[in-house]
Amino acid sequence: MSGDFWSNTISALISGFFGGGIISLITTYWTLKQKEKEEKKLENILVLNTLISIRSELSTVFNRYQNQIGNLLENTPSRNVPPIYIPISGDYFPIYRNNTNIIGKISNEQTIENLVFSYTLSSGLIDSLLFNNSLYEKFTALTAEQRRSNDKSTFDKLSIEIDELKIEIQDYWDKIRISHYELKRIASLAYTGITSEIDKRKNL
Template identity: 35%
Template structure:
């Protein structure tokens, strides 16, 4: 047995194994880096799409609200109740509600907080209008009873219910003003974060 040939063969095998292992490790690392990069790019696309959808939802819903009820509330004189039934039959916030699990993944803390604050106020405003609708129903019912019966008790109930509407209108106006400010702040923040930039979409 020739030891020099044997030694060369072993050395070649060791070096070859080392090189194969090294390049295999490098290939695995590169593959992992590519997967991480791909995952990060996908996450960015998901968050970017979410922010665009939130922008569009808030802008559209608030514009519709402002046209249908916001302007009416703003023009309501002090000392008057909002004696108007505002129909609220659907979920206005499909994007937010359907993607709430993604909100926590928005990396910008201030933006994330502004989104949650704005939607919370908007949902609270809807509840406030539902309460106002209830007050309107009670007032209208009392007015109807008084018109039919001409009894003083029904007149007094109608006056009391309208007084509640007047008091509640002040709360609605304050809530509306706050919501309007927060919606503007959110839309501004979303635009600042590039939601209207076509390259991000």
């Protein structure tokens, strides 16, 4: 066989090897990029839907709170507040609690801080309202005991305790009102930040 034959054969084999290898590399790269793109798309959909749910939970819980408790706090200065029982029950934030891993994917750090702080303030306010309820229960117990008392000395002693408790309730009401206004401010910032994040992710 001639030298040209072997030269052409080897050249063809080399060209085929490198040509096929390059095509294979390009195909693999394109496949990986498409997979990465699809994974990012799916993650964005997951984060988007979760944030919409968290925003809905935040809005629903806060509006309910404002109607049932917030308006009372805003319209009742401590000097006018009677001993009052405020019903508190249930788990108010199941969506947030079960999706805290998603919060870190929010692009704006301040929004993350405001959102986390909103739930921290909410938990603290719930504890404060529960303590207020314990003061109310103590007040009702003292007044009931006073009504049953037939001894003037005991009656007068209970009157002093009741008056002191009323002052404690009024002072504590002031603290609850301060927490309320801070929660209202931070929750509004968190809602605005989440809405901005949702709008941004809708356009990805």
